[in-house]
Amino acid sequence: MQRIGVFVCHCGTNIAATVDVEAVAEAAKSVPGVVFSADYPYMCSESGQDLVKESVQKYNLTNVVICSCSPRMHEKTFRKAVESIGMNPYMLEIANIREQCSWVHKDKEEGTEKAIMLMKAACAKATLNTPLTPGMLPVTKRALVIGGGIAGMQAALDIAEAGYEVDIVEQKPTIGGKMAQLDKTFPTLDCSSCIVTPKMVDVGQNDKIRILSYSDVEEVKGYIGNFDVKIKRKARYVDEDKCTGCGLCTEKCPMKKVPNEWNLELDTRSCVYIPFAQAVPKVATIDPRYCLKLNKGTCGICSKVCGVGAINYEAKDEIIEEKYGAIVAATGFEIADISRYDEYAYGQSPDVVTSLEYERLMSAAGPFGGHLLRPSDHKEPKKIVFVQCVGSREEESCKGGKEYCSKVCCMYTAKHAILTKDHYPDTDIYVFYIDVRTPGKLFDEFYRRAVEQYGVHYIKGAVGKVTPHKETGKLEVQGYDMILNEQMHIDADMVVLAAAVEPSHTARRMATMLTAPMDNNDFFTEAHAKLRPVESATAGVFLAGMCQGPKDIPETVSQASAAAAKVIGVLAKDQLVGNPCIAHPDELMCNGCSQCAGVCPYGAITYVEKEFRMPNRTTKMRRVAQVNEAVCQGCGACTVTCPSGAMDLRGFSNNEIMAEVDALCL
Amino acid sequence: MSVKENTEFQPTIVAFCCNWCSYSGADLAGTNRLSYPTNVKIIRVPCSCRINPMFVLRAFQRGADGVILCGCHPGDCHYMEGNYHTRRRMTLLFSMLNYLGIESARTRVEWVSAAEGQRFVDVMDDFTAKITELGPNRRLEDLRCKKN
Ligand SMILES: Cc1cc2nc3c(=O)[nH]c(=O)nc-3n(C[C@H](O)[C@H](O)[C@H](O)COP(=O)(O)OP(=O)(O)OC[C@H]3O[C@@H](n4cnc5c(N)ncnc54)[C@H](O)[C@@H]3O)c2cc1C
Numbered sequence: 078m079q080r081i082g083v084f085v086c087h088c089g090t091n092i093a094a095t096v097d098v099e100a101v102a103e104a105a106k107s108v109p110g111v112v113f114s115a116d117y118p119y120m121c122s123e124s125g126q127d128l129v130k131e132s133v134q135k136y137n138l139t140n141v142v143i144c145s146c147s148p149r150m151h152e153k154t155f156r157k158a159v160e161s162i163g164m165n166p167y168m169l170e171i172a173n174i175r176e177q178c179s180w181v182h183k184d185k186e187e188g189t190e191k192a193i194m195l196m197k198a199a200c201a202k203a204t205l206n207t208p209l210t211p212g213m214l215p216v217t218k219r220a221l222v223i224g225g226g227i228a229g230m231q232a233a234l235d236i237a238e239a240g241y242e243v244d245i246v247e248q249k250p251t252i253g254g255k256m257a258q259l260d261k262t263f264p265t266l267d268c269s270s271c272i273v274t275p276k277m278v279d280v281g282q283n284d285k286i287r288i289l290s291y292s293d294v295e296e297v298k299g300y301i302g303n304f305d306v307k308i309k310r311k312a313r314y315v316d317e318d319k320c321t322g323c324g325l326c327t328e329k330c331p332m333k334k335v336p337n338e339w340n341l342e343l344d345t346r347s348c349v350y351i352p353f354a355q356a357v358p359k360v361a362t363i364d365p366r367y368c369l370k371l372n373k374g375t376c377g378i379c380s381k382v383c384g385v386g387a388i389n390y391e392a393k394d395e396i397i398e399e400k401y402g403a404i405v406a407a408t409g410f411e412i413a414d415i416s417r418y419d420e421y422a423y424g425q426s427p428d429v430v431t432s433l434e435y436e437r438l439m440s441a442a443g444p445f446g447g448h449l450l451r452p453s454d455h456k457e458p459k460k461i462v463f464v465q466c467v468g469s470r471e472e473e474s475c476k477g478g479k480e481y482c483s484k485v486c487c488m489y490t491a492k493h494a495i496l497t498k499d500h501y502p503d504t505d506i507y508v509f510y511i512d513v514r515t516p517g518k519l520f521d522e523f524y525r526r527a528v529e530q531y532g533v534h535y536i537k538g539a540v541g542k543v544t545p546h547k548e549t550g551k552l553e554v555q556g557y558d559m560i561l562n563e564q565m566h567i568d569a570d571m572v573v574l575a576a577a578v579e580p581s582h583t584a585r586r587m588a589t590m591l592t593a594p595m596d597n598n599d600f601f602t603e604a605h606a607k608l609r610p611v612e613s614a615t616a617g618v619f620l621a622g623m624c625q626g627p628k629d630i631p632e633t634v635s636q637a638s639a640a641a642a643k644v645i646g647v648l649a650k651d652q653l654v655g656n657p658c659i660a661h662p663d664e665l666m667c668n669g670c671s672q673c674a675g676v677c678p679y680g681a682i683t684y685v686e687k688e689f690r691m692p693n694r695t696t697k698m699r700r701v702a703q704v705n706e707a708v709c710q711g712c713g714a715c716t717v718t719c720p721s722g723a724m725d726l727r728g729f730s731n732n733e734i735m736a737e738v739d740a741l742c743l
Numbered sequence: 744m745s746v747k748e749n750t751e752f753q754p755t756i757v758a759f760c761c762n763w764c765s766y767s768g769a770d771l772a773g774t775n776r777l778s779y780p781t782n783v784k785i786i787r788v789p790c791s792c793r794i795n796p797m798f799v800l801r802a803f804q805r806g807a808d809g810v811i812l813c814g815c816h817p818g819d820c821h822y823m824e825g826n827y828h829t830r831r832r833m834t835l836l837f838s839m840l841n842y843l844g845i846e847s848a849r850t851r852v853e854w855v856s857a858a859e860g861q862r863f864v865d866v867m868d869d870f871t872a873k874i875t876e877l878g879p880n881r882r883l884e885d886l887r888c889k890k891n
Pocket residue numbers: 223224225226227228229246247248249252253254255256259261262263264292293294407408409410411432433436485489492578581583584587621622623624628629630631633
């Protein structure tokens with residue numbers, strides 16, 4: 078006979094505010110099989126776990142039901158707790174009365190009623206629990222990093238440092254990410270290229286790291302320790318191994334009018350191109366959208382000039398398949414589309430730019446070689462207006478604004494103001510802001526320097542309209558000063574918009590492939606907002622950099638190193654404990670029909686001839702199904718297919734599920 | 744939102760959710776403090792393909808008014824192709840229910856990913872409203888196992 082203990086968690090007020098936890102514990106007392114029940118403020122705390130352990134011993138419990146947060150949060154915690162006192166961890170069930178009850182319902186009476194039903198269902202299932210023992214899984218001691226920005230590079234370097242092989246998949250022709258596009262970095266104003274390009278070289282030269290640039294992750298299958306990943310190596314039309322990066326082809330290519338994405342299309346590049354001088358890998362790529370040879374069959378100049386014969390117009394996309402033990406998502410960010418904010422005249426005047434474009438305008442490797450010139454007439458701007466929070470901190474609006482704060486804009490705008498004043502002290506600079514947010518080491522000092530030392534005009538308020546005047550070439554900025562409560566008119570030469578950051582547009586596709594959760598803004602969600610900030614809820618997938626939320630470079634780097642430490646933790650193990658919730662046939666019922674093998678996506682099922690005892694002391698050889706425990710992933714496809722009902726799934730058996738159904742319906 | 748205030752009839756709704764996508768989607772609805780009717784009670788299964796049509800019939804027999812199956816979007820199944828099995832099996836079940844003269848609208852398959860807390864809520868709101876409209880399930884309910 079089962080002896081079940083039910084433990085109801087208050088989770089502070091997270092559960093207790095909408096569920097009468099005492100009533101749930103009380104109701105448990107009349108559930109068949111339950112011999113003990115209790116409620117406690119924090120079940121997952123050490124004292125909460127102790128309560129569970131002591132009760133198991135004191136009341137001789139055979140099963141434990143915890144009514145708490147989602148099993149995705151703490152199932153492991155509690156299983157470990159009961160295991161430590163010798164109970165089989167699979168004799169424990171969780172009733173999810175937080176995420177799927179107290180947090181989604183407002184009415185306490187209804188919430189309590191539902192929580193009681195969920196508790197009863199968990200007890201019904203627990204009654205049928207059987208002890209399970211997991212097998213061990215091997216670990217592929219290699220890691221995959223998706224995204225080669227500063228986050229991905231740092232993670233890869235740290236993992237390689239520990240001695241493991243790493244592949245970086247980067248969609249662009251070069252690694253480096255946004256940091257390589259920045260001019261200088263706050264708050265120290267060191268040149269971004271000077272710190273990021275040596276990192277890129279380190280990555281390129283590290284013999285444990287392989288860079289798969291100009292590539293996409295196409296498919297991710299498997300699980301922690303054993304991911305099978307398909308990677309598409311997009312056709313570059315240039316042999317990476319042969320190309321020396323001399324750049325002769327890029328000089329001779331006649332197709333020179335291709336918008337240059339590296340300079341955010343502020344200038345143009347050739348069709349065969351190396352994104353920038355310090356690109357890693359430093360190899361050329363042909364842009365198939367513009368190539369005359371690929372599109373019209375003419376030209377072919379690059380192949381003629383290339384001294385090493387690296388050009389190959391016949392190249393095709395190639396799919397490679399790799400195995401990894403752990404994956405780091407470091408897909409970074411993009412600048413949000415602000416074309417719908419017509420009031421700022423972005424798109425109407427080339428002199429209205431985003432801050433990232435301003436970085437390129439200032440950069441020595443940028444379109445104007447580091448001379449700050451405005452794009453329309455290449456004259457030095459004398460009056461510049463910066464507008465903060467464009468598209469950030471917006472209520473959800475038709476313009477596609479973001480509710481969150483993009484976090485880095487206040488600081489980089491102060492940086493832009495200081496750098497501009499440093500080079501062109503007679504420039505007049507106005508910054509319109511809602512709040513200036515400078516939490517960070519040396520951040521507020523930096524901002525105050527902009528105001529006090531450089532005399533940048535910070536105006537708390539907003540810009541209502543920017544009107545480009547063709548005749549004068551000026552941008553008329555109409556703003557509002559909230560502190561003086563007056564309208565302002567500024568005739569500016571340039572307007573710089575601190576546009577919101579948003580996750581990479583590939584992030585959702587990646588998250589889906591990785592079965593990793595995301596938030597409503599498409600940032601990856603961490604397994605726990607405070608305690609597991611670099612892990613995804615999906616085991617073996619870790620997060621680094623802007624793909625998890627807005628952050629600056631130091632924060633990105635720390636997160637990347639933390640994610641690397643977690644990856645190393647996985648790869649350092651020789652074996653991981655497997656999942657015991659797998660399929661098994663009842664051999665007496667199985668008639669060897671072979672249907673189950675047909676649906677198993679992992680090929681886990683084979684058939685063997687076995688001897689069975691028959692009446693009158695005779696025996697008979699019969700074919701029966703056999704499940705490979707290391708290969709079965711426990712999806713259960715076979716269990717439903719089996720016509721004789723022989724196949725069942727441990728941990729989610731037919732009887733257990735039906736017991737839950739009964740408990741919820743009756 | 745609860746249907747309780749406006750109507751007498753409180754449908755019993757069982758939602759089978761796959762562990763990887765839909766169950767996490769339901770969790771996300773909670774984490775984002777969204778809200779759906781309390782009528783919906785979730786049963787966790789590893790994959791939507793673990794849901795035997797027999798479980799659905801069992802639920803109806805025991806008095807459920809609606810049964811919904813949620814899995815990962817086609818192509819995104821954690822186990823590669825489990826949800827395709829679900830789709831085929833359930834299509835068969837739907838036609839069987841129709842044949843028996845039972846509204847097949849009482850059960851449905853929906854794809855909800857781990858990132859779609861809002862979609863989970865929308866699906867559950869819609870399903871609960873439809874089932875409330877259909878009224879209590881009497882045809883399949885086994886009166887021998889009637890509530891009290
Ligand atoms: C205008 C501006 C100025 C800034 N100035 C500063 C500053 O002065 N100091 C500071 O500390 N921070 C600054 N920042 C913030 C800084 O840029 C970020 O913190 C940092 O770049 C984040 O790095 P990351 O690697 O997470 O993302 P990214 O730099 O965006 O790198 C992501 C990489 O992943 C690749 N990728 C994306 N999706 C995929 C995919 N599916 N498959 C393969 N590859 C993929 C991308 O191509 C990219 O190379 C600034 C930001 C902006 C916008």
